[in-house]
Structures are given as C-alpha cells and as structure tokens.
Amino acid sequence: MSEKRPMVAVLTGAGISTDSGIPDYRGPQGLWQRDPSAQEMVTIGPYLASTEVRRRSWLMRRDAGAIGAEPNAGHRALADLERAGVPMRVLTQNVDGLHQAAGLPARKVIELHGTATEVQCARCRVVGPMAAALERVAAGEDDPACEQCGGVLRPRTVMFGEALDERVLAQADAVAKACQVFLAVGSSLQVMPAALLPRIALERGAKLIVVNGEPTAYDEAAHEVIREPISEALPKLVRRLVNGDLARA
Structure with a gap:
C-alpha cells in the first residue's frame, strides 16, 4: 500500500506575481x-x-496591467503540484486570479482578499x-x-477598512489546522489575519517553509527559508514535494 501523501497548504502573497508584471505593494x-x-x-x-x-x-x-497578466513559473508549479495528486490548497492574499489561470481548480484556491x-x-x-x-x-x-x-x-x-469574509477565514483556518506542510510564498507575513495562518499550522505540528525575498517574522520558526527568486524556487520545491522528499524539504 502506498504511503499517504501529506496535506500541503500554500499561502501566497504579492511576491509570487511580480514576475507576471504585477507590482508588490x-x-x-x-x-x-x-x-x-x-x-x-x-x-x-x-x-x-x-x-x-x-x-x-x-x-x-x-x-x-493585472487583467492582462499571465501566470508565471511559480503559479504553474503549484498547478503541477495539484495535478500530481498531492492534497493541497492555496490560500492567497492576491486578487489577480493567476492561480486559477495557471490551471488550479477554483475549489482549491481560497481568495482571502477577494x-x-x-x-x-x-x-x-x-x-x-x-x-x-x-x-x-x-x-x-x-x-x-x-x-x-x-x-x-x-x-x-476586500479594501482597507473592511473585514474579511468570516466564511473564507474559517475555510483558511481549517486548512492551516489540517495541513502537514505549510508553504509561505512571497508574503511579508505582516497583514492580519493571514499572518496568523503559519502560526496555526506550526501549533498543529506542520512543517513551515518560507519562500520570500525579504526576511519575515516567521523565519526563525521555519524549518526552511528559501531566498531564491520564487519562479526558480517553487518548481524545485514542488518537485521535492511530489517526490515525497519532505525530510530535505
């Protein structure tokens, strides 16, 4: 019998979309x-x-130019992860729709900010x-x-001055609690309540991997911090996850 694959949660922020021409705010x-x-x-x-x-x-x-933007290698890598049969959900702070455009089923993407x-x-x-x-x-x-x-x-x-949808937050909270691996990709991990999701995952025993160009408050708690450009780092990280190489991931 094959080993059950771990559930992977991926929190994505603006950094994953900069290679698609969408600015990091x-x-x-x-x-x-x-x-x-x-x-x-x-x-x-x-x-x-x-x-x-x-x-x-x-x-x-x-x-x-966000409407005309195309998914980049980072978005496509996460779609490849899903197509490989790895249980996963994307929790995105982005509003650009590029995860779905890359081929991720809409039901696998939780859009925290609409x-x-x-x-x-x-x-x-x-x-x-x-x-x-x-x-x-x-x-x-x-x-x-x-x-x-x-x-x-x-x-x-969701504009500044508005609250996030409670149903969406509940879905994200459930994913963070259920995952065994939590990837934080291209996010400053400063914006609440999304910034709480890695902590929730860590408290449930998940492995945290941070992929971001700048330091974050979670770097010391992370099992691995990757500073490579996201479009280069994510395809390699996805291959490791697909191969079940969680010991080194």
Missing part, C-alpha cells in the same frame, strides 16, 4: 513605499466618498467582469457607474 520598492497616498485608492471610505479617488483608482487599474477580476455595485450588489468595466474606462468613462442602478462600481476585493 508592500516590498521595499512597492507602491505603498513609493506613493503612500495611493493607499486611499483601495480604502473603502475615501473610495466611496470621492469621485476623484475613484478616477485615480480606475486609472491605476487600467495602467497596472478578486480583482470582477466588479460589484456598492448599492445593488450586482456582479460583473472587471475587463468590461476597464473597457468602459478605455472608451472615456473615468468613473464608470453600475449599468443596472447607477451606483458606485468597486472591485470585488
């Missing part, structure tokens, strides 16, 4: 460091209250594709309103 060269005022564009109060903030937000989304691939009306709650809203911006609408009721359109992300 919190890193040393991140947007928040270069332009702290940009944070109000993703803060719910200013966003709903100010037409000018929304206009700047739409221009940022238009120019960021998704930027869709918009939602703040008034009537109708949902639509972000790409269609950005087409309206490209056509000259600087603050596109809901076509159903005229309300404010917003991305289906």
Whole structure:
C-alpha cells in the first residue's frame, strides 16, 4: 500500500506575481513605499466618498496591467503540484486570479482578499467582469457607474477598512489546522489575519517553509527559508514535494 501523501497548504502573497508584471505593494520598492497616498485608492471610505479617488483608482487599474497578466513559473508549479495528486490548497492574499489561470481548480484556491477580476455595485450588489468595466474606462468613462442602478462600481476585493469574509477565514483556518506542510510564498507575513495562518499550522505540528525575498517574522520558526527568486524556487520545491522528499524539504 502506498504511503499517504501529506496535506500541503500554500499561502501566497504579492511576491509570487511580480514576475507576471504585477507590482508588490508592500516590498521595499512597492507602491505603498513609493506613493503612500495611493493607499486611499483601495480604502473603502475615501473610495466611496470621492469621485476623484475613484478616477485615480480606475486609472491605476487600467495602467497596472493585472487583467492582462499571465501566470508565471511559480503559479504553474503549484498547478503541477495539484495535478500530481498531492492534497493541497492555496490560500492567497492576491486578487489577480493567476492561480486559477495557471490551471488550479477554483475549489482549491481560497481568495482571502477577494478578486480583482470582477466588479460589484456598492448599492445593488450586482456582479460583473472587471475587463468590461476597464473597457468602459478605455472608451472615456473615468468613473464608470453600475449599468443596472447607477451606483458606485468597486472591485470585488476586500479594501482597507473592511473585514474579511468570516466564511473564507474559517475555510483558511481549517486548512492551516489540517495541513502537514505549510508553504509561505512571497508574503511579508505582516497583514492580519493571514499572518496568523503559519502560526496555526506550526501549533498543529506542520512543517513551515518560507519562500520570500525579504526576511519575515516567521523565519526563525521555519524549518526552511528559501531566498531564491520564487519562479526558480517553487518548481524545485514542488518537485521535492511530489517526490515525497519532505525530510530535505
């Protein structure tokens, strides 16, 4: 009888998507460091209250290129891990949808901060594709309103000033408690409550592996810390996991 494979949980942050051309907001060269005022564009109060903030937000989304971004080798490696039959879940702080675009089934991805691939009306709650809203911006609408009721359109992300979905948090908590291996990939591990997930996994006896360009608060507790570029490190780490090489992983 073959040995049962360990459950792998993967927490991903902005660092996994930088090779896809999506900026890291919190890193040393991140947007928040270069332009702290940009944070109000993703803060719910200013966003709903100010037409000018929304206009700047739409221009940022238009120019960021996230909608046209393609998965990179890191995203594809995690999809390979799932296709190899390893029990796994991805808990992502990202809103770019690139895990699903790489081939991970949507049911295997828990989006802690929502998704930027869709918009939602703040008034009537109708949902639509972000790409269609950005087409309206490209056509000259600087603050596109809901076509159903005229309300404010917003991305289906969790903005600053909003609480995370309790059901999503419960799913992530259950995964962290159930896993035997926890990978923290491209995350500063500073943003709560996502930053608590590695601790939950460690308390349940899981092996923690940190893959990040900058030091994190969990490095000393980790069984392994990898500083290589994520697009290089993850394919190698996935091969080790697929081969059952957990002693060295």
